[in-house]
Structure formats: C-alpha cells, structure tokens
Amino acid sequence: MKREIVISVLLNQVQVGIIEDHRLVEYYLERDCKERLGTNIYKGRVENVLPGMGAAFVDIGMAKNAFLYLADAVADIKTGDSLMVQVSKEAVGTKGPRVTTKISLPGRYLVLMPFQDNIGISRQIVAEEERARLKEIAEEIRPQGTGLIVRTVAEGRSREELQGDLDDLVKIWSAIEQKFRSKVSSPLLYQDYDLVHRILRDVYAAENTSIIVDSPQMKERIVEELADLGVGEQTSIELYQGKVNLFTYLGLDKDLARAGSNRVWLNCGGYLVFNQTEALLSVDVNTGKYVGSKNLPDTVLKTNLEAAREIAYQLRLRNTGGIVIIDFIDMADPAHKEAVLQELGASLKADKTRTNLLGFTRLGLVELTRKKTEKLLSHVLEVDCPHCKGRGRVLSDETLAFQIAREVRSLAVEGVENISVHCHPAVAGFVIGPGGGNLRALEEHTGKTVSVQGDASLSRQDYRVQSSSSD
Numbered sequence: 001m002k003r004e005i006v007i008s009v010l011l012n013q014v015q016v017g018i019i020e021d022h023r024l025v026e027y028y029l030e031r032d033c034k035e036r037l038g039t040n041i042y043k044g045r046v047e048n049v050l051p052g053m054g055a056a057f058v059d060i061g062m063a064k065n066a067f068l069y070l071a072d073a074v075a076d077i078k079t080g081d082s083l084m085v086q087v088s089k090e091a092v093g094t095k096g097p098r099v100t101t102k103i104s105l106p107g108r109y110l111v112l113m114p115f116q117d118n119i120g121i122s123r124q125i126v127a128e129e130e131r132a133r134l135k136e137i138a139e140e141i142r143p144q145g146t147g148l149i150v151r152t153v154a155e156g157r158s159r160e161e162l163q164g165d166l167d168d169l170v171k172i173w174s175a176i177e178q179k180f181r182s183k184v185s186s187p188l189l190y191q192d193y194d195l196v197h198r199i200l201r202d203v204y205a206a207e208n209t210s211i212i213v214d215s216p217q218m219k220e221r222i223v224e225e226l227a228d229l230g231v232g233e234q235t236s237i238e239l240y241q242g243k244v245n246l247f248t249y250l251g252l253d254k255d256l257a258r259a260g261s262n263r264v265w266l267n268c269g270g271y272l273v274f275n276q277t278e279a280l281l282s283v284d285v286n287t288g289k290y291v292g293s294k295n296l297p298d299t300v301l302k303t304n305l306e307a308a309r310e311i312a313y314q315l316r317l318r319n320t321g322g323i324v325i326i327d328f329i330d331m332a333d334p335a336h337k338e339a340v341l342q343e344l345g346a347s348l349k350a351d352k353t354r355t356n357l358l359g360f361t362r363l364g365l366v367e368l369t370r371k372k373t374e375k376l377l378s379h380v381l382e383v384d385c386p387h388c389k390g391r392g393r394v395l396s397d398e399t400l401a402f403q404i405a406r407e408v409r410s411l412a413v414e415g416v417e418n419i420s421v422h423c424h425p426a427v428a429g430f431v432i433g434p435g436g437g438n439l440r441a442l443e444e445h446t447g448k449t450v451s452v453q454g455d456a457s458l459s460r461q462d463y464r465v466q467s468s469s470s471d
Contacts, residue, residue, distance in 0.1 A: 005018060007215075041188075042086075044083055086103050122149070137162055151202070256381070301339065
C-alpha cells in the first residue's frame with residue numbers, strides 16, 4: 001500500500017496528513033510543541049489517594065493535578081510520595097491530564113518499557129516467521145527486567161539496527177533516572193520530540209512512503225533527520241511550490257470537512273449520522289437516497305457494507321476513542337449480519353490503534369471499542385460554540401421572542417415608561433408580529449410604550465431589553 005506524508009508549515013503551526021490509497025486517514029496539528037504534554041515524563045508528588053475511586057491525584061507542576069489510576073501504578077503509593085509518571089492522556093476540558101507509572105520510551109524500531117518484563121510485536125507485522133525472528137532478537141538484546149515492543153518499521157531490520165536503537169533508548173532512560181534522583185527545579189524529566197520528528201520516526205518507511213512539503217527549510221530538515229534515522233538514502237521528498245494551500249491542492253480539506261460533520265454521505269446515496277458524547281460515539285446508518293435495484297434486503301446489505309468501510313475510516317481519521325455503538329439498518333438474514341461484521345473487522349485492520357469488535361448486541365446494535373490515544377480531531381480543530389455552549393442546538397426565533405416579551409412584562413411593573421428592545425432582525429419580526437399585532441398586544445397588556453429595533457450586528461441569540469424611568 002502506497003503512503004504519502006504531507007507536511008505543511010505556516011507561522012508556528014505544523015500540519016501533517018497521512019494519505020493511504022489517495023485518502024486522508026490520519027491528521028496531526030501542532031501549534032506549539034512546548035504546550036504539548038502527551039508522553040512527557042514528570043517527577044510528581046502524590047497529593048491524595050482515593051481508594052474508593054481506585055485513583056490518586058499527582059502534582060506535576062500544572063494548573064490541575066494529574067489523575068492516576070492505581071491500576072496504572074507499578075507499586076503501592078501513599079500521599080506525599082515522589083514518583084515518576086508519564087502523561088498517557090492530555091487534559092481535556094475541566095479534567096487534568098491522566099498519567100501512568102508504566103513508562104514507555106519510543107525509538108525508531110523499539111519501545112523501551114523500563115518497569116515491565118515482557119516482549120510485544122506490532123500486530124501490523126503479520127508474517128509468523130518474521131514475528132518469531134523479531135521476538136527472538138528482542139529476547140536476546142533486552143536488558144534484564146525490562147520490556148520491549150517491536151514496532152512495525154522494524155520489519156526486515158537486522159539485529160545490529162535493533163541493538164543500536166535500543167542503546168540510544170537506554171542512554172535516554174539513564175538520563176531520566178539521574179534527573180529523577182537529583183533535586184531538579186522543574187518537574188519535567190523528559191519531553192518527546194516535536195511532531196515532525198515523531199512522524200518520521202514512527203510512520204516513515206522508505207520502501208512505500210513519499211513525502212510532500214511546502215517549505216524549502218522543512219525539506220532540508222527532513223533530509224537531515226531521515227539521515228540520522230538511517231533511511232536518508234532512499235528518501236523521496238517533493239517540494240510543493242504552488243499558489244494554493246497544499247492541503248487544499250491535494251483535496252485533504254474536503255476530507256477534514258467530512259470528518260468534522262455529523263452527517264456523512266456514502267457513495268451509494270445512504271448516509272451516516274455521528275453523535276459524539278463524552279463517553280461514547282453513536283453512529284446511525286440510513287439508506288437516504290439509495291433505493292437499490294433488486295429488493296429491500298439487497299439494498300440494505302449494500303448500504304451496510306459501504307457504511308462499515310466508511311465507519312472504520314471515519315473512526316481512524318476522527319481519532320475516536322472509547323465505546324462506539326453502530327445502528328446498522330436492520331437485517332433479517334444472519335448471513336448478511338455476518339458479512340457486515342466481517343467487512344467492518346477487515347476495514348478496522350488498517351488502523352494501528354487497537355480496536356475490539358464485540359459484535360451485535362441483543363438490541364441489534366454493533367458494539368466496539370477503540371483505544372483512546374491523542375485528542376479527538378474535533379477537539380484539535382474546534383471549540384464549543386459560544387452560543388449553544390457545545391449542545392449543538394440554540395433557542396428558536398419564536399422562543400427568543402417569547403422570552404423577550406416576558407422580560408418586557410417584568411420591566412413594566414417596575415414603574416418605567418418606555419421600554420426598548422434591540423435584537424436580531426429575524427427575532428424582531430416575531431416580537432412585532434404580522435402587521436405589528438404582537439407588539440400592539442404587548443403594549444396593551446403592559447400599558448407601556450415598547451420600541452423594537454432589529455440589529456443585524458447581533459447574533460440571533462443576543463438581545464437587549466432596556467428601560468427608562470418616568471419623570
């Protein structure tokens with residue numbers, strides 16, 4: 001499978017897109033690497049332990065204490081303990097970052113786990129002989145009492161290459177340990193490299209990957225970094241110098257727009273509806289405009305099969321984590337249900353993030369889980385709407401007009417003579433009513449003079465009701 005890495009640089013912002021089969025499958029954005037917490041390692045102090053929650057709060061020098069599940073601690077802890085923790089999930093909303101004491105240090109081919117004692121092989125490496133070879137090498141070279149994960153890019157690499165990567169990781173770990181034992185002024189013990197380096201280290205494979213950049217300086221940097229990683233001799237880097245933004249030129253903005261929408265249309269004419277909550281994502285499948293050509297079961301099956309492929313793709317691009325519930329269109333034939341499950345499972349295999357497909361529930365819904373890693377795409381690109389506060393709904397014009405009328409009536413009993421209303425013209429139309437009927441009725445009911453002015457500079461949700469006292 002051919003893969004392209006697209007890197008666009010503007011001011012202090014770096015965008016990275018991963019393209020597979022001409023579609024954007026992963027998107028990363030880093031505006032300031034100093035603000036990034038993910039995978040950072042800190043020297044923390046346990047502020048309090050809550051056995052009833054199976055958790056502890058750890059001070060790592062941030063505005064909010066970090067949250068540590070006791071199950072993620074490699075030893076018993078108590079209040080006041082100093083311990084080494086690594087951020088496993090960045091702060092979201094009012095929640096502080098989540099941390100673990102199970103430290104992991106990623107390299108080019110290996111991940112070193114100092115406090116664990118096991119070997120893992122990337123599930124993206126499927127050939128059994130190669131998995132066995134890599135596991136044997138990892139068992140031979142790993143330091144006693146530590147764990148290793150063999151990464152996907154290690155496939156086909158020699159023992160010497162893996163050993164060299166491990167030696168670099170051991171040096172980094174020794175430096176972290178030394179900082180932890182010393183009286184350092186900053187809690188930060190280790191910060192991973194910036195986005196560009198991490199992408200080259202974790203994703204780039206010379207045999208099937210090309211790189212497109214829109215900055216000469218970035219191209220020079222990538223050449224140097226790939227050479228340091230030992231893959232510079234086969235590097236394919238294209239410098240884009242067009243007038244149109246690189247992501248727009250490649251059509252990636254359209255993929256991002258679809259991933260940011262609650263409704264996603266399928267090629268067959270059906271569509272998906274995504275509803276994200278804090279705990280889970282629900283996906284509803286609909287036939288939409290698709291009427292099929294044979295019979296209803298065939299129409300439903302084709303829609304569900306395409307939906308299964310698109311859902312797997314959207315989960316990866318949106319970086320959805322946690323529980324996912326899918327409401328496929330009802331299928332009476334068990335063979336059709338099995339076909340849809342197989343299609344979904346096969347499509348999920350392209351995702352490097354661990355997923356667990358649980359199958360159909362008693363209610364006919366498909367349930368799966370996807371490991372939480374980075375932030376949701378929506379949290380990277382968007383903020384809650386200041387008008388609806390993230391609910392996705394706002395008060396109707398009619399409701400706002402009624403709300404304004406109630407405020408006018410409340411002011412009328414306070415001894416005022418004139419009342420003025422400033423609101424959006426669409427809302428003003430409902431306050432005034434056809435032929436001014438609503439406004440006349442309001443003045444008769446309150447016995448006051450009421451003026452209504454439409455102001456297009458106001459949002460539909462904003463308005464002002466003002467009054468002046470009688471002399």
